[in-house]
Amino acid sequence: MPPVAAVEIVDLVKAYGEHRAVDGLSLRLERGCVLALLGPNGAGKTTTIEICEGFRRLDSGTVRVLGLDPVRDAARLKPRVGVMLQDGVGGYTAARAVELLRLFAAYAAQPLDPDQLLEAVGLAAASNTPVKRLSGGQQQRLSLALALVARPELVFLDEPTAGMDPQSRRATWQLIRRLKQDGVSIVLTTHFLDEAEELADSVVVVDAGRVVAQGTPAELTRTGAEGQIRFRARSGLRLDLLRAALPDGADVVEQDAGHYLVLGEVDPQLLATVTAWCAGQGVLAEDLAVERRSLEDVFLELTGRELRT
Amino acid sequence: MSEPGFRAAPGAAPKQRMLAAQAGMEFRLLLRNGEQVGLTLVIPLLLLVFFNLPLLYSLADLGVQRRIDFVVPSILALAVMSASFTGLAIGTGFERKYGVLKRLGGTALPRSVLIAGKTVAVLLVEIVQVALIALAGAALAWHPHGDPVVVLLLVILGTAAFGTLGLLLAGTMRAEITLAAANLIWLVLLLGGGVAIPLAKFPRAVADVLQFLPSAALADGLRGVLTFSAGVPWRDLLTLLVWAGVAMPAAARWFRWQ
Structure with a gap:
C-alpha cells in the first residue's frame, strides 16, 4: 500500500x-x-x-x-x-x-x-x-x-x-x-x-x-523555450522586420512600451542577429540581458499578460 | 535566539484545559471592553439608583413596603439580560463578522467547548454583577428574603433562555443588525417586558400576554422570592425553560459560523 x-x-x-x-x-x-x-x-x-x-x-x-x-x-x-x-x-x-x-x-x-x-x-x-x-x-x-x-x-x-x-x-x-x-x-x-x-x-x-x-x-x-533575451529601446520598433530576421522558432514581443523580449533557443547566433538588426535600424539596445526563463514568464504565458478586472 | 523545533507532535488538549483557557480569555476580553462593562456593570448600577427614587410610579399599591426590596431583584433580572442576551449577542455577532469564529474553527477547539467557554464567561460576569448589585443594594438598606437556591435556579434558567436567544440573533443576522436589535430589545424589555415597570401597572389583558416574556418571567420570579419570600415560582421557571427549549434547537439549526 x-x-x-x-x-x-x-x-x-x-x-x-x-x-x-x-x-x-x-x-x-x-x-x-x-x-x-x-x-x-x-x-x-x-x-x-x-x-x-x-x-x-x-x-x-x-x-x-x-x-x-x-x-x-x-x-x-x-x-x-x-x-x-x-x-x-x-x-x-x-x-x-x-x-x-x-x-x-x-x-x-x-x-x-x-x-x-x-x-x-x-x-x-x-x-x-x-x-x-x-x-x-x-x-x-x-x-x-x-x-x-x-x-x-x-x-x-x-x-x-x-x-x-x-x-x-x-x-x-x-x-x-x-x-x-x-x-x-x-x-x-x-x-x-x-x-x-x-x-x-x-x-x-x-x-x-x-x-x-x-x-x-x-x-x-525548462519546458518550452530554453531562454530569452531582454532589451530596452525606444517603443514601437518594427517587430515584424525583426521577426523575419530571427531564426525559425524564435519570436519577439514588446512586453511593455520599450521593453522587448526575444524568446527562443538562445545561442551566439541569436544574440548576434538581434544586435545586428538593432544596429541596422540605428537603434541602441540598452540593458540587454540573456536570461534563462523565469517562473514569472511561464506564469504569464500560461495565465495571460493582460490585466484582469 | 532559541530555535523551536517544528517536528510534528499533533493532538488536542483535554477538554477541561481548552474550556478553562477559552472561558478565561472570553471573560478577560469582556472586562476589557468598555461597552460591555458599561452595559453589564455600570448601567444596571445606575438604574438601581434611579429606579429606587420614587419618581415614575408608586409601589405602595403592590404591597411593597420598601422600594429597594423591589428594585434590587428587578435590576438583577436586568443584569442577567444584559450579560447573557445583549452582551453575548453583540460580542458573538462581531466575532462572526471579523472571522474569529471561522479562525477558531480551524483549530482543535470543538464548537461545544467554544459555546461552553462563552457560557462560563457570562456566568463569571453575572457573579461580578450580583456582587456589585448586592453591595449597592446593601448600601441602600436592601434586605433579601427567600431561598437563595431558587434565586440561583432562576438566574441559571434565565441565562440559558437569554443566552440561546442571543446566540440565535448573533448567528443569523448581520453584526450591525444584531447590535441594533440587541440594544433595542434590551430597552423594550426593560420598560415594557416586566423588568423596571411592574406588569401590574399595565392593562390586565396586556399583562396576561407580557407575563410570558422571558424578562417578565425572570423578574417576576426573582421579585417573588427575594421581595415576598414566595415559594418556588413554577410558572416562571417553566416559561424560561420553554424559551430556552425553543431557542436552543433553533440556534443549533440556523447559527452560521462564518
Whole structure:
C-alpha cells in the first residue's frame, strides 16, 4: 500500500452560483514536501485550500487530507493541521499577541512554547501589543505562529507573506524551510513567483479553477523555450522586420512600451542577429540581458499578460 | 535566539484545559471592553439608583413596603439580560463578522467547548454583577428574603433562555443588525417586558400576554422570592425553560459560523 499522501485532490469542483471557482482540479502533495499553489487573483486557490481545511464543502470530486475527509473527519483532522487564513489574524483582536498564542497553545496536547515561537517569528517585542494594533506584516507573522503552535504535521498557508516587508518575507521563507526540514508538509498559496521558486518542491499553476501546469520549479522553467533575451529601446520598433530576421522558432514581443523580449533557443547566433538588426535600424539596445526563463514568464504565458478586472 | 523545533507532535488538549483557557480569555476580553462593562456593570448600577427614587410610579399599591426590596431583584433580572442576551449577542455577532469564529474553527477547539467557554464567561460576569448589585443594594438598606437556591435556579434558567436567544440573533443576522436589535430589545424589555415597570401597572389583558416574556418571567420570579419570600415560582421557571427549549434547537439549526 502506498503511504497516505499529505493532500490528495481529484477532480475537485466548487461553484458559486453559475461561476465555477474550482473546475476539475487535481493535485497531490507527498508527506514532508512543500507545494505552492500559484495563480492570479480569483484562480480558485483560496477556495481549494478552504475546502481542504473543512471551511467549505465541495460540489464534486474527492479531497483527502492526511487520508481523511476534511468535513466528515474534522474532529480527528483539526488537531493535526495548522491553518493560516488570508487577510489578517482572524482571532480576538482585543487580545494581546501573546495571549492569543497562549490560547491556541491551550488547544494542543504538546504545543510549542508561545514565547519562543513569538521570538522565532520576530514578534517578541510586540508580544504585549493588542492584535488590532499590530501592523499588517506583524499580523501575518502572528497568524503564522498561530498556525504552528499546535505542532501540526501539515500546514495550509494562504498567502503567508502578503503585506510583509522584504526582510520579513526572507525571515518567513527561512522559517518555512525549517518547517520542511523538520518534516512538516506544507501547502502554500502565493502569487509571488519568487516565493514559489524559492520554497516549493512542486508548483501547481492554477487559472480559472483549473491546473494549467505543474511540476518542480526547474521542470516548469525548462519546458518550452530554453531562454530569452531582454532589451530596452525606444517603443514601437518594427517587430515584424525583426521577426523575419530571427531564426525559425524564435519570436519577439514588446512586453511593455520599450521593453522587448526575444524568446527562443538562445545561442551566439541569436544574440548576434538581434544586435545586428538593432544596429541596422540605428537603434541602441540598452540593458540587454540573456536570461534563462523565469517562473514569472511561464506564469504569464500560461495565465495571460493582460490585466484582469 | 532559541530555535523551536517544528517536528510534528499533533493532538488536542483535554477538554477541561481548552474550556478553562477559552472561558478565561472570553471573560478577560469582556472586562476589557468598555461597552460591555458599561452595559453589564455600570448601567444596571445606575438604574438601581434611579429606579429606587420614587419618581415614575408608586409601589405602595403592590404591597411593597420598601422600594429597594423591589428594585434590587428587578435590576438583577436586568443584569442577567444584559450579560447573557445583549452582551453575548453583540460580542458573538462581531466575532462572526471579523472571522474569529471561522479562525477558531480551524483549530482543535470543538464548537461545544467554544459555546461552553462563552457560557462560563457570562456566568463569571453575572457573579461580578450580583456582587456589585448586592453591595449597592446593601448600601441602600436592601434586605433579601427567600431561598437563595431558587434565586440561583432562576438566574441559571434565565441565562440559558437569554443566552440561546442571543446566540440565535448573533448567528443569523448581520453584526450591525444584531447590535441594533440587541440594544433595542434590551430597552423594550426593560420598560415594557416586566423588568423596571411592574406588569401590574399595565392593562390586565396586556399583562396576561407580557407575563410570558422571558424578562417578565425572570423578574417576576426573582421579585417573588427575594421581595415576598414566595415559594418556588413554577410558572416562571417553566416559561424560561420553554424559551430556552425553543431557542436552543433553533440556534443549533440556523447559527452560521462564518
